[in-house]
Amino acid sequence: MKSPCSGRHPPALMFQGTGSDVGKSLLVAGLARAFVGRGLAVRPFKPQNMSNNAAVTKDGGEIGRAQALQARAARIAPVADMNPVLLKPQSDVGAQVVVQGRVLANASARDYYALKPTLLPRVLESFQRLAQGADLMLVEGAGAAAEVNLRAADIANMGFAEAADIDVVLVADIDRGGVIAAIVGTWELLPPAERARLKGYVINKFRGDASLFTPAVELIKARTGLDCLGIVPFFPDAALLPAEDGATAPKGGGSGAVKIAVTRLSRMANFDDFDPLAAEPGVTLSFVGPGQALPGDADWIILPGSKATIADLAFLRAQGWDIDLAAHLRRGGKVLGICAGFQMLGKSVADPLGLEGPAGSVAEGLGYLEVDTVISAEKTLVEVAGFDPAGHPVHGYEMHMGRTDGPDCARPFLTLAGRPDGAVSSDGRVMGGYLHGLFSSDRFRSAFLGGGSDLAHDALVERVLDGLAAHLAGHVDLDRLLQLASRD
Structure with a gap:
């Protein structure tokens, strides 16, 4: 099944967070598996990632572990173009900079800020190359959509969305609290041109009766005009999938001998x-x-x-x-x-x-x-x-x-x-x-x-990915996401 192309690339949609660790990575992985189940050739993409949890690609590079999981969810082998810029922290103020799978330099935070604009052409190059043969591009942002102090040189969120000309869905984590303020506050901080790219939001990690959130949906709509595209209940089996980075503590537990x-x-x-x-x-x-x-x-x-x-x-x-x-x-x-x-x-x-x-x-x-x-x-x-x-x-x-x-x-x-x-x-x-x-x-x-x-660990991961896809299909408007990606 081949979807109609939109402009210079196939249908594409970017998922940006109201903050870090709101569940963007697993949301993209689950959506990738769900849309693959509909017969689409899906390609995951993250312009910039910061993580010491990395994976080796089939073309001999390295990318963030989350993008390797998303590739697995899409039933394809991971390649370096899926995460063209990877930052691997080595100290509190510096990181190893990996570009298109290869080490480019070690840089302080300030040096990297100056370097970022030179990397955007390579990020776009990877995006276009990866898009060849794809029916759908699922793009993951990094951190928060409204980090206005970093916007001038941004290649991870709205800077990339603008350069690639794709629309955005916000992801917000209700489990940490303050979700209404996170969505409305993000909207308020964005300039009009970037607000225009926001097409809706997904509430993640919901516990309890979702009908109680209806007044919040109405308030958010009145303040921002944004539609709620899904309220995703907490998915406990997500703990069985690889975490993206150190923002989430490594998983211990168990009571075995x-x-x-x-x-x-x-x-x-x-x-x-x-x-x-x-x-x-x-x-x-x-x-x-x-x-x-x-x-x-x-x-x-x-x-x-x-x-x-x-x-x-x-x-x-x-x-x-x-x-x-x-x-x-x-x-x-x-x-x-x-x-x-x-x-x-x-x-x-x-x-x-x-x-x-x-x-x-x-x-x-x-x-x-x-x-x-x-x-x-x-x-x-x-x-x-x-x-x-x-x-x-x-x-x-x-x-x-x-x-x-x-x-x-x-x-x-x-x-x-x-x-x-x-x-x-x-x-x-x-x-x-x-x-x-x-x-x-x-x-x-x-x-x-x-x-x-x-x-059988590999089989366990596959079952969890299938379960995540079914979970999202039951709580997120997948048809609407496809329409937004195609700009229909």
């Missing part, structure tokens, strides 16, 4: 690595935050990925987690490091080029693995599959800028694409490697947990 603690580093990256563990009924998963001690009864402690290895190694020590790790190992516990966490477990981490911090930095590692790491300019971005030493298949992706070598690499943690990866200590209780997403491999995960798991 196997207890796993993950250190919540200050620049923690790719925390969706642990979603399959959180979904396991036999696991108690906890994310240990600053100022908290690592639990004394944990079976496993996992050091996750980080966007700033040396800085987060210092952060780990500042929490006293190095002392807790030593006690954990004395009690017979086990430790796993993933990517940066693997690097931290070695003897040293060096950053001679200053790619993640001051040039020439060398940090003493935790010393549990006889390996050393040098952070290098070449970034490994690859989807890969292989086996653990017991022959259980694994699959996932590598995303790192370091090279790790040393005697313990003679005992690899995994074999990936026919080559050894990672290292295991001589006593077998400390291990690490570079593979993200390894816990999505069901047989490996079951063996890691001691056997007995029958959870």
Whole structure:
């Protein structure tokens, strides 16, 4: 089924939020699955994203994890054009800037503000390229639609909508309160030309009797002229899907017999690595935050990925987690490091080029693995599959800028694409490697947990996406959204 084209691109609609974390990402994912179910070729797109939760694309780039989930919902492989600008925070004031899947620079917030106007042509280039062959483009904004202090150089919200000439639906989260003021306030702050692009709004995460919101719908209509396009009840299974970024705390929970603690580093990256563990009924998963001690009864402690290895190694020590790790190992516990966490477990981490911090930095590692790491300019971005030493298949992706070598690499943690990866200590209780997403491999995960798991995680994600699509179809006017996208 082919929809009529509108101007220079196929039908397109942008979803902008009244604030961050209002549910735009999952709304777009659910709509993508719903419209694919109607026979449309859907392409998700986000001009600019800020997240250390990233995914490797089939064309060897990286994009925000949310766009990879949206691609999956649209039943297509993720490509770099789906998220042409990705900001990966490395400090409170700076980030790595990834453009069309490749690292462009490290920039402070002020430097990036000056850089943004030069990136708009590449954002539009990605949008046009992605639109080829599409029936419908679903575009996600970033943060809030009315960040007027950033409007002059905006490429993420109204700046993009204006440049691409597409209309906008507001998404507002009633669960956090103040939803009427958020919608009306957004309208009031926008200039007339941008108000004209707003075609309606969706209320997200509603709990209770939706009929009680009718007076609010009437008030919003009187103040803004905007139509309510849907009131979406809270969808609990959304917790089973990967979160976009650190605005939402990583998901722990459970009350199973196997207890796993993950250190919540200050620049923690790719925390969706642990979603399959959180979904396991036999696991108690906890994310240990600053100022908290690592639990004394944990079976496993996992050091996750980080966007700033040396800085987060210092952060780990500042929490006293190095002392807790030593006690954990004395009690017979086990430790796993993933990517940066693997690097931290070695003897040293060096950053001679200053790619993640001051040039020439060398940090003493935790010393549990006889390996050393040098952070290098070449970034490994690859989807890969292989086996653990017991022959259980694994699959996932590598995303790192370091090279790790040393005697313990003679005992690899995994074999990936026919080559050894990672290292295991001589006593077998400390291990690490570079593979993200390894816990999505069901047989490996079951063996890691001691056997007995029958959870099929990929199938679970598919069921949740189908359920989300059906949920939205029951509460959002999909026909009206298609009309707005086509400007009918």
